[in-house]
Amino acid sequence: MHAVRLHTFGPAENLTYEEVEDPRPGPGQVRVRVRAAGVHLLDTALREGVQGGPAPVPTELPTIPGREVAGVVESLGEGVAGLWLGKRVVAHLGFVPGGYAELAVTEVERLHEIPENLDFAGAVAMIGTGRTAMGILQFADLGPDAVVIVPAAAGGIGTLLVQYAKRTGATVIGLAGGPEKVARVRDNGADLAVDYTDRAWPDKVRAHLGGRAATLVLDGVGGDIARESIALLGPGGRHLVFGWSAEGIKDGKGHFVDGVSENVLGPVMLARAGGPDPLRTLELRALTEAASGRLTPAVQRFPLAEAAAAHRALENRGTTGKVVLEP
Template identity: 65%
Template sequence: MHAIRLHAFGPAENLRYETVPDPVPGLGQVLIRVAAAGVHVVDTALRRGEPGPYPLPQLPTIPGREVAGFVDRIGPDVDTSWLGKRVVAHLGAVPGGYVELAVTETVRLHEIPTDLDAAEAVAIIGTGRTTMGISLFTELGPDSVVVVTAAAGGIGTLLVQHAKNVGATVVGLAGGPAKVELVQRNGADIAIDYLLPDWPAQVLARLGDRRATVLFDGVGGEISGAAIDLLAKGGQHLVYGAANGAPLLLSEEESAARGIISELVVGPRLIQRVGGDLRPLEDKAMAEAAAGRLRPAVQRFALADAVGAHRALETRGTVGKVVLQA
């Protein structure tokens, strides 16, 4: 089979499209013929040699942890009904997703809803799971005014939809006219280009006498600082990423002075919130997608163009979830 392998930490060009032996499913495992594999910003950091939520892998390594396709073979002690099913799985802590064939345990499998293709299913199992986890840190309703700073991103797209599903007023921020247009099509009540110097004034003018109650922050840097100023007292600043630099978390003293809460809602905080079990979040995200309430945005690259996918992700030239198609 073909796979993307990394032999040395460094730039995207270090990713190699190679032929490797086909894996064999073991006890309780299946072999998935992969149609789509997820690319995550964490993958780019690990490729550069920067540990984060996952430790640096031993080299050579095959990056990626989210795959979708159909079950091609089964290992010992696996129900034969899995054969031929369209499935999606998060591989967990061990990488190995940028491949044509992947092996994983049956306990990680989800059947793909009829209306989702493989690339969309990959987005739901990864970004959808995270979105459902982020939503646990707040209670949204018709009185909520929600600001999403990276509203054209994979998680941002789903956060906009989730907030609209419960009746909230949603302000989506994105960089550039094309991304703003996507945010508008995604259902945001107000879509603003944060590359414009007066964007905070535009948001305030559109909101009138209302102020934000929740800020879902996936950008960081100066944009986050300006977005925090939109929060009313009692508001929540929920940080899930830092596409524009380091995540901006307020100190306890500054949060208290502003009368808001500022907290990181991914990584160990999210895992602690769900008691270490992420499967219910996957189940919830898949159910929301099957019901048509969540529809991911996906940007597709060929498996052989993993270098291009990493470059685009690192330069913020992507929209939605980045997916490799075999």
């Protein structure tokens, strides 16, 4: 098979497209013919060998990055029911690498069958980005009286947050960088789409709201955008933090204000989701929302062989929606 491998930690150019041996499923595993593989900002930090992040850095090189795949089950390991053969499936591989490839192996219990009306790329978006969005929304008090600011509203998570908030009747302000992304946010249903590279953007939000204050900021960006968004909150307003891409995943820190900000990532998100497998609970919610048509993920596709270009675009904030590699 062909796969993208990393032999040395470093820049995107260190990702190489190669021919490697096909993986074999072990007991309780399946092999998937990959039709779409998800790319996450975390992948860029792992590629550089950054320690101390939310996921462990691979200890052995070379490695095949990637933790989200969708495709068709083509081979079964010992003990796996034959009904899985030929199924369209999606899976989050956890902290096991192997997604950037034509074939991937994973445990059968990680599989979800893809709904008929969802394509492979959309399924990959929902299994990773979608489950995070569902986790964030557990903490959001949304409804017709809510005024929500969504920084990075053209991104994979932001796109879903805008859609969900609008469905509850909330007033939604979507922030994005550049005219093309702003247009996408507007087309996605935001009441106001604003270019945050325009230093006057907070004044445009105030003018649009006409004296109303924001009640909620759903923030995965951090930095100055977070500070200016928080300033638009009224008394009792909330700032939910789930990332800080503006400051870099390697050494950035979210912007927090006592009594206003709340980090909703990690254990607190899983505790709220509940159940014996909280991550799977969130995955099922995300796939159900997409299958029903209530949420429509946005994706930006790259050929598998161009994984390095996908990483560069993601690091330079030059992408919209979920970044997906297609063999």
